[in-house]
Amino acid sequence: MEARTNAMDPEKRELTRRSFLKMVAGSGLLLGLSGLLGGCMEDKSPAYVGGKGWLPYQYDLPGHLPAQVRGRVPIDPDNPSLSRDDQKCVLCGQCLEVCQSVQSVYGYYGLPVIDETICIHCGQCSLFCPTGAIRERDHTQEVLAALADESKFVVVQTAPATRVSLGEEFGLPPGAWVEGQQVAALRKLGFDAVLDTNFAADLTVMEEATELIKRIKGEAKRPLPQFTSCSPGWVKFCEYFYPELLPHLSSCKSPQQMLGALVKTYYAGRRGVDPGNIVSVSVMPCTAKKFEARRPEMNASAKYWQRQDLRDVDVVLTTRELARILKEKQIDLAALPEEQYDQLMGEKTGGAVIFGATGGVMEAAVRTAYFFITGEDPPASFLNLTPVRGLAGVKEAAVEMPGVGTLRVAVCHGMANGRKVLEAVRRKETPWHFVEFMACPGGCIGGGGQPRTAVPPTDALRAQRIAALYRADASLGKRSSYENAELAALYQGFLKHPMSELAEELLHTRYYSRADKLRPLSLAG
């Protein structure tokens, strides 16, 4: 009776059984909800911790099974040619596959590493990388800065192989011939002079063929077979793995470096430009050219002028980098009218054009060697040296040279093929006088700086680019390097003759063993 009275009196309200139950149920619900929101109901056993992402399927194997493809190649932060964006890498292993199987670099040295990351800078990894994580080290800003500087005289040279691939970046089919458009685009960008590396390719042939003849005649006191030296990736490969065969390497610099040396000596003199004011840029299909231009000995112009601040080639752009600049500047390459290279160092022959294809250097050298030996133009068979053409890994040919006998030559591309040839030379089992090495499959047309039209690059693509080069060769009136008129003028007025003292100083070089940079595989544990 008393409780009832209290319930009716709001001042003296007491807890009833009903309100107590309501309160307990409500607070229980509240606790349950907050517990759920706070994650109390979730599984907290350690097995559910971490691992919210994914890995490529080849790594999801039972622990005792080996993965078929693993990891990636090491790329040092100070690699002058290549860089990698870790955000894009998915550990697919394609870079490692090409470095090991096609180039025989990765895995061909003993561990532990000595002091440097072994790399020949060929850039094939950047062509095989499906996500674009690996690419050339970007030097576009340096070129744009030089072009913007009114006080600089910016000279550009373009390699034989870029004119059959640059168009691919602008929607044209593989092998589309864009030589004239490329020249027009470079002028539009503001380069003060547009020169052709083909001119230097002809020059290389003159020097290299002369050297070959001297070796064959025993005047050079250097061993046979002579190896080509145009491919800087191949040169570094030889310096690493076969230093005892370095005397076989031709002392000729690559066309890029020959032209670079001439730009700041011969060209600067003829055009009356201060060589210190020249910025020498090259557009190459190759990432190793960036490394080559940085080699300390590539400063012939500095020695010539007695000025320590000169480098023969200041900046190297890959085909892809040039395409990036053109796109940035909204220059549509395909829509440009064709233009001609500058005079003085812009003429070329068919022999230079085919430098971009595997076997091309060899064919061009043989044409000119024939002329040097016989004093006559080579016969038609020398102008279509089909045994050294095509995409076979190692190719051989034997040509009859009147007065000398049979000249035996070999051609290889991709350093795994090169390694087979080198092992044979090391065993002294080869009959060859002259061997062409190209680091990249297909030669420069398949260079590491070329457009990524197909990933990974296919032989069909390479064949289309090569075919375009041979078509251009066949269509040119002058097909042998000695026919280059501007080259004749260069010799007449400056160098005097192939392998003259000045030519040796500007166009030839020496190589250094890098054997101390790696542990031979046979001695590795």
Added chain:
Amino acid sequence: MGRSQAVLVDITKCVGCESCVVACRLYNDLKPGPRAGGEAKPDGPAELAPDRWTVVQSFRVEKDGSRVRRFVKRQCFHCLDPACASACFAKALQKTPEGPVVYNEKLCVGCRYCMIACPFEVLRYEWDKPFPRVLKCQMCLARIANDQMPACVSACPTGALTFGDRDKIIAEARQRQYSRPDLYVSQIYGLTEAGGTSWLYLSDVPFERLGFPTGVPERPLPEYTWAVLRWTPHLFVGWGALLAVMYLYNRRRAVAHSEEEMYAPVDAEE
């Protein structure tokens, strides 16, 4: 209960490709590191961070009179008797029977005692987060539980990382030292450090030159703390008992005092 698993890092086989670092990021869905945009990083040790559970540090050191370059993979050592777990009263860090010492963010209260406890200074705190976590390598426990290797070990192309039963891993390390005594230093780092760890290292360069912490006691660190802390319950109970006794004593005195007052003559002063 599974057997304790371990990883052997053979520093002589590392080429610095950082496949392990990328695998860790991919598998654990960590945000990309600072090497964005393909830019070169300055040469020097990369540091662990909340979003970088493993790094490969580059060292150029003297060896036999010449300069050599060595790469050292760093991550949590996963101690056999982890000090971090012993310091964690919330059980956010736990040693699992499989070997990994794992962190469970749902249990963490953010006190960071674990960071102070770790002898290798591995744990990293999310200083910039409103609800920060203490993050580190989990040794891919879910993969190990699924009979797979940790992500980093799976991705290593040179065999610098070997995963397996800890006893067999130690035997493998000793076998390598035995077959190439000219190459390796005699120490196996992690064999006894902090009472033994689940990540063991072989090297041809003394470990102190490669930035490894020296002077880590061989006795497991929790043993040191346990030497003191094991008295906690006794102290707790004893202190309580002491206080109870004092209370009773005081109460008895108070009662006695009040009785004295009660029965005291009212007119004592009169």
